[in-house]
Amino acid sequence: MADWEVVIGLEIHAQLATKSKIFSGSATAYGAPPNSQASLVDLAYPGVLPVLNAEAVRMAVKFGLAVGAKVAQRSVFARKNYFYPDLPKGYQISQYELPIVAHGTLQVMLDDGAVKTVGITRAHLEEDAGKSLHEGLANASGIDLNRAGTPLLEIVSEPDMRSAKEAVAYMKKIHTLVRYLEICDGNMQEGSFRCDANVSVRPKGREKFGTRAEIKNLNSFRFVEKAIQYEVARQIELIESGGSVVQETRLYDSDKHETRSMRSKEEANDYRYFPDPDLLPVEIDTQFIESVRGSLPELPDQKAARFAKDFGLSAYDAGVLSASRELGAYFEATVASLGASHAKLAANWVMGEVSSALNRDNLDIGASRVSPQELSALLLRIVDATISGKIAKEVFEKMWSEQQSADAIIEASGLKQITDSGAIEGVIDAVIAANPRQLADYRSGKDKLFGFFVGQVMKATGGKANPAQLNELLKAKLGG
Amino acid sequence: MLHNLSIGELAERLSSRQISSVELTRHYLARIERFGAALNALISVTAESALADAAAADLRLARGERRPLLGIPLIHKDIFCTDGVKTSCGSRMLDNFIAPYDATVVTRLKEAGVVMLGKANMDEFAMGSSNETSYYGPVKNPWDTRKVPGGSSGGSAAAAAARLAPLTTGTDTGGSIRQPAALTGITGIKPTYGRVSRYGMIAFASSLDQAGVFARSAADAAPALQAMAGFDPRDSTSVDVPVPDYSAALKKPLTGLKVGILREFFEGLEARNAALIHDALKVFKDLGAQTQEVSLPHLPASVPTYYVVAPAECSSNLSRFDGVRYGYRCENPKDLLDLYKRSRGEGFGAEVKRRIMTGTYVLSAGYFDAYYLKAQKVRRLITDDFRAAFAQVDLLIGPTTPTPAFDIGAKIDDPVTMYLNDIYTIGANLAGLPGMSLPCGFIDGLPMGLQLMGPHFSEERLLSAAHGYQSATDWHTRAPKGYE
Numbered sequence: 001m002a003d004w005e006v007v008i009g010l011e012i013h014a015q016l017a018t019k020s021k022i023f024s025g026s027a028t029a030y031g032a033p034p035n036s037q038a039s040l041v042d043l044a045y046p047g048v049l050p051v052l053n054a055e056a057v058r059m060a061v062k063f064g065l066a067v068g069a070k071v072a073q074r075s076v077f078a079r080k081n082y083f084y085p086d087l088p089k090g091y092q093i094s095q096y097e098l099p100i101v102a103h104g105t106l107q108v109m110l111d112d113g114a115v116k117t118v119g120i121t122r123a124h125l126e127e128d129a130g131k132s133l134h135e136g137l138a139n140a141s142g143i144d145l146n147r148a149g150t151p152l153l154e155i156v157s158e159p160d161m162r163s164a165k166e167a168v169a170y171m172k173k174i175h176t177l178v179r180y181l182e183i184c185d186g187n188m189q190e191g192s193f194r195c196d197a198n199v200s201v202r203p204k205g206r207e208k209f210g211t212r213a214e215i216k217n218l219n220s221f222r223f224v225e226k227a228i229q230y231e232v233a234r235q236i237e238l239i240e241s242g243g244s245v246v247q248e249t250r251l252y253d254s255d256k257h258e259t260r261s262m263r264s265k266e267e268a269n270d271y272r273y274f275p276d277p278d279l280l281p282v283e284i285d286t287q288f289i290e291s292v293r294g295s296l297p298e299l300p301d302q303k304a305a306r307f308a309k310d311f312g313l314s315a316y317d318a319g320v321l322s323a324s325r326e327l328g329a330y331f332e333a334t335v336a337s338l339g340a341s342h343a344k345l346a347a348n349w350v351m352g353e354v355s356s357a358l359n360r361d362n363l364d365i366g367a368s369r370v371s372p373q374e375l376s377a378l379l380l381r382i383v384d385a386t387i388s389g390k391i392a393k394e395v396f397e398k399m400w401s402e403q404q405s406a407d408a409i410i411e412a413s414g415l416k417q418i419t420d421s422g423a424i425e426g427v428i429d430a431v432i433a434a435n436p437r438q439l440a441d442y443r444s445g446k447d448k449l450f451g452f453f454v455g456q457v458m459k460a461t462g463g464k465a466n467p468a469q470l471n472e473l474l475k476a477k478l479g480g
Numbered sequence: 481m482l483h484n485l486s487i488g489e490l491a492e493r494l495s496s497r498q499i500s501s502v503e504l505t506r507h508y509l510a511r512i513e514r515f516g517a518a519l520n521a522l523i524s525v526t527a528e529s530a531l532a533d534a535a536a537a538d539l540r541l542a543r544g545e546r547r548p549l550l551g552i553p554l555i556h557k558d559i560f561c562t563d564g565v566k567t568s569c570g571s572r573m574l575d576n577f578i579a580p581y582d583a584t585v586v587t588r589l590k591e592a593g594v595v596m597l598g599k600a601n602m603d604e605f606a607m608g609s610s611n612e613t614s615y616y617g618p619v620k621n622p623w624d625t626r627k628v629p630g631g632s633s634g635g636s637a638a639a640a641a642a643r644l645a646p647l648t649t650g651t652d653t654g655g656s657i658r659q660p661a662a663l664t665g666i667t668g669i670k671p672t673y674g675r676v677s678r679y680g681m682i683a684f685a686s687s688l689d690q691a692g693v694f695a696r697s698a699a700d701a702a703p704a705l706q707a708m709a710g711f712d713p714r715d716s717t718s719v720d721v722p723v724p725d726y727s728a729a730l731k732k733p734l735t736g737l738k739v740g741i742l743r744e745f746f747e748g749l750e751a752r753n754a755a756l757i758h759d760a761l762k763v764f765k766d767l768g769a770q771t772q773e774v775s776l777p778h779l780p781a782s783v784p785t786y787y788v789v790a791p792a793e794c795s796s797n798l799s800r801f802d803g804v805r806y807g808y809r810c811e812n813p814k815d816l817l818d819l820y821k822r823s824r825g826e827g828f829g830a831e832v833k834r835r836i837m838t839g840t841y842v843l844s845a846g847y848f849d850a851y852y853l854k855a856q857k858v859r860r861l862i863t864d865d866f867r868a869a870f871a872q873v874d875l876l877i878g879p880t881t882p883t884p885a886f887d888i889g890a891k892i893d894d895p896v897t898m899y900l901n902d903i904y905t906i907g908a909n910l911a912g913l914p915g916m917s918l919p920c921g922f923i924d925g926l927p928m929g930l931q932l933m934g935p936h937f938s939e940e941r942l943l944s945a946a947h948g949y950q951s952a953t954d955w956h957t958r959a960p961k962g963y964e
Contacts, residue, residue: 040580040581043805044800044805045561045579045580045581045805045806046561046567046569046574046577046579046682046683046800046801046806046807047560047561047567047579047583047679047680047681047682047683048679048680049678049679049714049715049716049717050716051713051714051715051716052716079796081795081796081799081843083799083802083820085802085804085816088800088804088805089799089800090796090798090799090800090802091796091799143804270844270845272795272796272840272843272844272845272848273843274792274796274843274848274852277685277686277687277717277793278683278686278716278717279716279717280716280717
């Protein structure tokens with residue numbers, strides 16, 4: 001493996017979050033009964049014509065600006081011709097020679113904290129196809145054209161990724177970005193965000209790319225990683241055993257975790273692209289581009305930089321907290337009521353307790369059972385030493401499950417920290433008196449027994465003794 | 481006779497209640513019954529709905545509503561989708577197709593108050609110059625039933641010539657209104673590309689197709705075009721330019737009008753045909769126009785250019801006819817491929833298949849640049865030629881066709897000869913210009929057409945020139961024998 005370099009490029013299909021389809025007025029909502037969202041235009045009736053949805057154009061421009069790309073002032077829709085039952089017109093309207101977005105870049109943070117720049121070759125608008133239904137029909141296939149004509153932005157990267165993990169990091173970053181821009185809901189189960197991966201390998205140091213295989217329709221980050229890993233191993237094994245990779249389209253089988261051949265280059269369609277004469281070229285003036293630029297939200301990288309600078313967070317923490325607009329907003333709302341000087345505490349809690357509770361209950365941050373204000377009320381009790389961090393975790397669990405405020409739980413459960421020195425001293429004295437042997441051992445040099453005494457005092461106070469005070473007092477008492 | 485009255489005269493009698501729309505509709509339905517079958521001009525006759533629509537128009541007239549086309553009967557080319565009525569496009573593929581909506585042209589004419597009598601025969605998917613490629617058989621020319629009426633709007637032209645309706649609609653992709661108008665002695669206008677919506681008009685070649693109208697005079701065509709024209713948000717290629725008052729423009733004097741004589745059109749032109757055009761030019765001069773020769777050097781390349789561009793677009797446009805959702809489906813398909821192959825193989829006729837194959841070829845990898853791209857470049861040169869010409873003159877004049885109507889069967893097995901029928905008309909489609917054909921005389925007892933072409937959106941000018949000519953001549957009043 002060490003002798004091979006992996007080369008990966010991704011084609012990501014992001015379904016644009018328009019209310020209606022790209023060339024018709026039909027709704028784009030997911031999960032409607034078959035063909036209930038298919039108009040005469042979607043059904044390709046004789047005589048009907050496409051009319052471009054301006055909102056889809058605006059969304060594509062938003063994306064282009066967010067990746068620092070060139071937004072084409074003139075882009076052209078073309079017809080990609082092939083026969084398939086889920087493609088009612090016998091051609092897909094897409095952009096071919098003149099896409100709306102070209103030459104962008106994206107900064108991607110890798111697991112080791114390094115930042116990699118991935119080139120975005122182009123992004124173009126196109127319509128989705130419908131789908132064939134085979135279940136429950138004897139000797140027939142059903143066609144559901146609800147999805148036909150749904151707007152897609154196809155985002156094509158340069159072959160810049162060098163491992164499956166890099167590919168996933170890039171895809172996640174695009175996923176973050178399109179949701180920030182509110183141009184795609186990012187729902188991968190429903191197919192709103194999916195990708196094709198072009199994978200090849202070459203001997204390390206060689207400039208020329210190896211022959212690539214294209215793995216189609218990967219709809220989870222895990223599948224992207226697994227499929228690429230499998231494909232890379234397959235190609236290396238093939239070459240090392242004297243074979244050669246053929247250019248082909250492959251499908252990933254998520255049950256068997258393997259890819260298999262779908263069609264070879266020779267079997268590929270000749271799509272006979274030509275400009276669609278039913279649609280005029282899309283002309284965009286600089287005024288429109290600037291108005292879209294003005295409407296851009298704070299982007300993930302900008303937010304991460306601001307978090308790092310304003311709140312003193314590490315680049316990693318800032319990256320995690322800005323991975324979605326909603327998470328960033330939750331964090332900022334928590335900090336707003338807690339105070340910026342405690343931002344690090346808030347960051348740890350949002351990334352720690354809050355995130356794991358959300359994961360456990362399979363909830364989005366927007367549906368968190370503890371609000372930012374409730375969380376900051378809890379964290380305030382750590383800051384003012386009412387409770388310890390450890391107790392706070394128990395309180396948080398109760399807040400999550402019982403939907404009560406931190407103070408109510410602390411009060412009702414008597415969890416308030418003991419900060420009265422006299423009270424703590426009394427407990428220490430009792431513990432020391434009850435453990436004379438350990439005291440003797442400690443005093444003869446067994447320092448580790450300090451922890452034993454801490455544990456005994458905590459046990460006796462139900463964990464409520466203020467840890468700092470306890471340490472100080474215990475050290476003095478044990479020292480005799 | 482009612483069927484020889486102009487639209488203006490009919491409107492006057494309708495509004496003064498001298499006749500009712502129901503009477504007028506019955507009159508035309510009777511003529512359709514008498515002549516329609518022999519000419520094979522119609523695919524569908526919608527007598528029942530026509531009489532209901534006529535009765536509705538009479539109510540509106542009785543309430544004092546006055547519109548130029550209110551209660552006037554009309555026949556639509558069977559390429560326009562008509563809600564609830566079979567829309568076959570002249571093809572077996574759509575023989576069972578009942579359109580679920582109205583084309584914009586149909587909607588607008590309905591709103592203007594016309595009464596649809598039926599749907600006209602046509603070349604299959606508008607591909608043909610003789611109306612012989614129709615699944616429903618050839619249309620016959622009322623001037624001589626052994627002759628073709630031209631195509632593809634042959635049924636519409638024959639119906640107008642035989643006085644089966646005062647107005648008929650057509651479409652023109654390479655001459656499909658002007659050529660049959662010429663061969664049947666009728667006035668036909670193809671407006672500027674984008675002037676009339678293509679929504680609901682079954683596509684042949686999207687960048688060339690344009691709807692228009694047949695009438696017995698420019699004055700009759702004007703109110704029909706008025707009703708059809710205008711921007712339609714459902715057609716992205718329709719143009720948002722205000723529609724002028726075409727009827728008001730008719731009487732504009734021709735004094736000072738600069739008429740261009742197209743040199744390329746007269747090279748090799750048959751002497752009798754050339755003489756008719758020169759006679760027409762004399763009329764224009766007498767009306768105060770000036771004439772001057774102009775040249776469009778790239779125009780001779782228009783036929784080969786067209787026969788790359790149009791088939792390319794048609795090969796893609798006709799892909800939707802796959803036997804899956806509507807239209808013809810073969811019996812007992814074995815599998816998907818069999819369904820496609822046999823539905824299309826059995827549903828389309830020979831000329832349509834020929835063009836789909838040609839179009840598929842010119843768009844294929846390895847041939848695209850040499851054919852499609854090159855044709856687009858030549859198309860631009862032809863468009864530039866026209867632009868240069870219209871910098872010098874207001875209108876171009878020439879013949880509509882090289883010959884009068886030919887015998888049914890004479891050219892059907894020789895596509896290249898057939899394609900050359902459109903040699904004078906294709907240029908306007910490639911450049912998106914408006915064109916008209918007017919009756920201008922006879923050769924061997926068969927009518928011939930004079931063609932007018934103008935710059936984009938110059939329909940007013942074309943109509944006023946045509947009206948001036950028709951005010952000074954009577955060719956347009958001649959009716960074929962037996963149909964007077």
